[in-house]
């Protein structure tokens with residue numbers, strides 16, 4: 259049996275998700291199990307059998323969820339939405355003993371209250387269940403067994419059954435987070451955009467809780483991102499659990515094979531904060547890889563951690579002046595307010611203002627120019643003026659969303675003799691204000 263699926267993802271990563279799903283179809287599934295369809299803003303459509311949907315859950319590092327399409331129809335009002343929900347054979351998918359949650363996303367919907375529309379979808383499902391099964395599921399918005407998503411456009415309502423459960427960026431091993439951790443699927447998508455492949459040196463000099471590094475290590479060690487977690491489809495009546503056991507056993511074999519051929523991962527991290535490094539170490543231990551060297555270091559003093567060209571990827575703090583613990587921008591010892599209060603917990607002092615410390619980024623740009631010849635550096639930031647601050651001209655910039663925050667992924671090619679520089683004082687080029695790439 260074949261289904262239509264939709265895999266939502268962080269905006270800006272749709273093309274990366276298409277290529278990831280095509281790889282999954284080719285490398286992890288028999289022919290015909292999954293066929294990847296169109297990308298739309300915020301996700302990718304694909305068609306497949308149960309194994310296809312399960313493999314997307316197990317192997318996608320970029321998707322946020324995998325949704326199974328139940329029905330789609332034009333609507334005019336909440337009553338039409340109720341009727342659509344009531345007509346579906348929900349009792350084929352789950353029992354009244356399962357708890358339920360309904361969510362609605364809308365783009366240009368004419369409806370006045372999405373909350374009311376959500377209630378009508380819930381009522382439609384519950385009324386149908388009561389008619390057919392004699393009982394209705396109860397609602398649990400925190401830990402539901404089953405989730406239904408409704409998507410409204412100006413004209414159409416689509417109902418989806420969620421096959422993921424907890425969102426897919428929850429890999430199951432990250433418990434220790436910093437103040438501004440990246441979502442795992444955004445980090446994984448960025449890694450794919452950088453073109454990094456296992457065996458090439460990778461370095462995050464402000465690694466925090468280590469999201470880029472952990473995602474890269476999982477790629478290098480062929481660890482399926484969903485191997486250690488459960489999924490919503492495990493609660494659905496129709497899910498083909500034999501196909502699931504087969505996929506999981508193959509993913510376990512792949513991980514064991516990669517780990518037995520132990521090699522140097524060439525994945526490195528550093529951070530000014532020993533507290534953050536401890537969090538990263540605890541995460542890596544839980545995720546099952548211990549051989550990612552981490553060093554406490556001010557990023558301005560960074561040097562390439564391996565010989566040869568590599569990829570540097572980082573999301574620096576933004577919207578805060580960075581005052582490095584015990585040192586000012588010139589490297590002179592100076593206690594921060596937090597240190598003086600004795601409650602230093604993340605290694606740098608945040609002063610909420612919208613001007614990133616220019617001296618810090620000048621020094622960081624100098625470190626890149628002087629020491630990282632032939633590397634490619636990628637910065638994720640919401641600060642469009644970052645290239646000017648680094649005094650480097652970007653080779654590319656890609657719009658990405660970190661949650662609701664609009665960001666850019668800037669690429670700098672540090673090719674010997676041709677590093678493109680720009681003076682810090684130069685006004686922002688018109689293309690810096692463009693939304694398009």
Ligand SMILES: C[S@@+](CC[C@H](N)C(=O)[O-])C[C@H]1O[C@@H](n2cnc3c(N)ncnc32)[C@H](O)[C@@H]1O
Pocket residue numbers: 436438439440463464465466467468469470528529530531534555556557558573574575576580582604605606
């Ligand atoms: C936005 S967070 C990075 C989050 C990280 N990508 C993660 O997933 O957890 C920025 C990091 O920069 C570090 N940092 C701040 N100033 C630094 C400096 N001068 N040198 C190195 N790291 C610094 C902070 O300790 C923090 O962990």
